[in-house]
Amino acid sequence: MTSQPILYDTPVPAIAHIVLNRPEARNAQDTAFLYALNEAFDRAAHDDQVKVIVLSANGPHFSSGHDLREVDGHGNMRRHDTVGTWGGFGEPGAEAQYAREQEIYLGFCERWRNIPKPTIALVHGKVMAGGLMLMWPCDLIVCADDAAFLDHTVAMGVGGAEFFAHPWEMGVRKAKEFLFTADWITAQEAHRLGMVNHVVPRSELERFGLALAEKIAQKPLFALRLVKQAVNAAQDAQGRVNAMQTAFALHHLAHAHNMIVHGKLVDPAGLMPAVKKHETAAD
Numbered sequence: 001m002t003s004q005p006i007l008y009d010t011p012v013p014a015i016a017h018i019v020l021n022r023p024e025a026r027n028a029q030d031t032a033f034l035y036a037l038n039e040a041f042d043r044a045a046h047d048d049q050v051k052v053i054v055l056s057a058n059g060p061h062f063s064s065g066h067d068l069r070e071v072d073g074h075g076n077m078r079r080h081d082t083v084g085t086w087g088g089f090g091e092p093g094a095e096a097q098y099a100r101e102q103e104i105y106l107g108f109c110e111r112w113r114n115i116p117k118p119t120i121a122l123v124h125g126k127v128m129a130g131g132l133m134l135m136w137p138c139d140l141i142v143c144a145d146d147a148a149f150l151d152h153t154v155a156m157g158v159g160g161a162e163f164f165a166h167p168w169e170m171g172v173r174k175a176k177e178f179l180f181t182a183d184w185i186t187a188q189e190a191h192r193l194g195m196v197n198h199v200v201p202r203s204e205l206e207r208f209g210l211a212l213a214e215k216i217a218q219k220p221l222f223a224l225r226l227v228k229q230a231v232n233a234a235q236d237a238q239g240r241v242n243a244m245q246t247a248f249a250l251h252h253l254a255h256a257h258n259m260i261v262h263g264k265l266v267d268p269a270g271l272m273p274a275v276k277k278h279e280t281a282a283d
Helices: 031-046 073-077 094-113 129-135 166-170 172-181 187-193 202-217 221-237 240-262 268-281
Strands: 006-012 015-020 052-057 119-123 126-128 140-144 148-150 198-200
Touching: 006 031, 006 202, 015 031, 015 202, 031 052, 031 073, 031 094, 052 202, 073 094, 094 129, 094 240, 119 129, 119 202, 126 129, 140 187, 140 202, 166 172, 166 187, 187 198, 198 202, 221 240
Parallel strands: 015 052, 052 119, 119 140, 126 148, 140 198
Antiparallel strands: 006 015
């Protein structure tokens, strides 16, 4: 296993490049990975010389989602300096799970979305469920022509990934189809839906993305901060925040239901097909 799950560099002036670096796990996200990613975003956000943040991934796939192999996720929370104020990671019942996901899933995604600097995700290969939660908080998304996207959480008895951006990323009707069917969306379809800004050949992904970042970095940082805040405010005025909180609460109702009925956070009947899809994505 790689010792550094997240890499950080400033390849050219004014641009920070963050790289997901668990290629052997197809960039599956365990607790340490997510805290390291948050630290990298914080580093770039606090560096006044950085105007644009670029996120990409090593390995054949951008991210296969949450790392279901992590044994003690709640215990691992105590090994990190938490950034939220919710707490309760060791409490009984549904409280600990709610607290954990409030911090490292919904909390981190909101935190990254609201960084007052432009962010660009460069995406390739498979992006599954929790993987969407790494790219959707970014302002712009450029994907390779081999990219494909999936949220198969409904198949596991849960109503969508924790950062429920689906209706804003692809429209209401497509979001319903995407979730109901657990079918893949191709790069070309994602571009048609407006979920990604550009589709480029895999070999040109980083070059294209860094060129886009350099173009943006020519603008005054304060103006970039302000216009990002303005566009985000317009989206939030449409009810995004309230809808996201409702979806998150329903997500945890599903977890609690599954724990009562099945003794697991997810429905085992849907877990095996999901695992097979996970293994396919990891090929």
